[in-house]
Amino acid sequence: MQKKIGIVLALVLSFIVAVPAASAQETVHIVHELGEAVVPKNPETVVVFDYAALDILEQLGVEPAGVVKASLPPYLSDFKDDKYADIGTLFEPNFERIYALQPDVILVSARQATVYPELAKIAPTVYLTIDTDDYWGSFAYNARTIAGIFEKEDEVEAVLAELAEDFARVNKLASASGLRTLILMANDGAMSVYGPGSRFGVIHNEFGFAPADTNIDTANHGQNISYEYLLKVNPDVILVIDRAATVGGSVTAEQVLDNPLVKMTTASKEGQIYYLSSEVWYTASGGLQSTRIMIDDVLQVFAEE
Secondary structure, X not given: OHHHHHHHHHHHHXXXXXXXXXXXXXXXXXXXXXXXXXXXXXXXXXXXXXXHHHHHHHHHOOOOOEEOOOOOOHHHHHHHOOOOEEOEOOOOEOXXXXXXXXXXXXXXXXXXXXXXXXXXXXXXXXXXXXXXXXXXXXXXHHHHHHHHHOOOHHHHHHHHHHHHHHHHHHHHHHHHHOOEEEEEEEEOOEEEEEOOOOOOOHHHHOOOOEEOOOOOOOOOOOEEOOHHHHHHHOOOEEEEEEHHHHHOOOOOHHHHOOOHHHHOXXXXXXXXXXXXXXXXXXXXXXXXXXXXXXXXXXXXXHOOO
């Protein structure tokens, strides 16, 4: 009898010892520009403000609990489903709703920088952004950081390897072409341009397109221009981002560029004005899927080759 009791007690004690060991969760320590976060590995409740991060999560098969639904790019439209909580806008979080979710981790980017301290009080908050002077380096770092949280390193490396090959292919084509390229944003009737070092600098830096103008201001909203400027610079290629199509507006990019002076440029005469996937370039660059879309966008220039 005493032997049986001893066996039972041993089993009970082993169970008590095993419980805390099993419940102890591994963590990932992430240092970023705004601070640091200690994130549990494979967190269950994930809140995502950054569309590039959301893109990466979807590619890796990770389901978020809360997302920003107001301006989701079309390729992420599945996240409009009611099963995902709407956590506010890109600039104004719904703190009450986020707190109610009790997230294990919050993923943010530059648009949420000012509210980072408040979000970090709710849960470990990871700030991920894109370096305009090093798109590939910062994009790959962000993808690997997220993959590390969810132990999806092999999956992300396979995708990055494919994208790296395509980056090299685009750069080879663009560099060999010598095409003087201008990045133009149409914003409900107004026009601005971007060059190397700008938020769209990947087109020149990594993709290898020669800038039509090397003296463009690097302001976040670009350098405002006139139709006369376009004719003076006379680019071989114009790559167009329609901001109004993303944030709302009544004048399309096509309407803006339907102008006699634009039609006198080499880009127009040679049929080398291309409209990029504006929602991706403006709000979601830096994701695994969005980077693929960006590659396909610029490959339009060489479609006949």
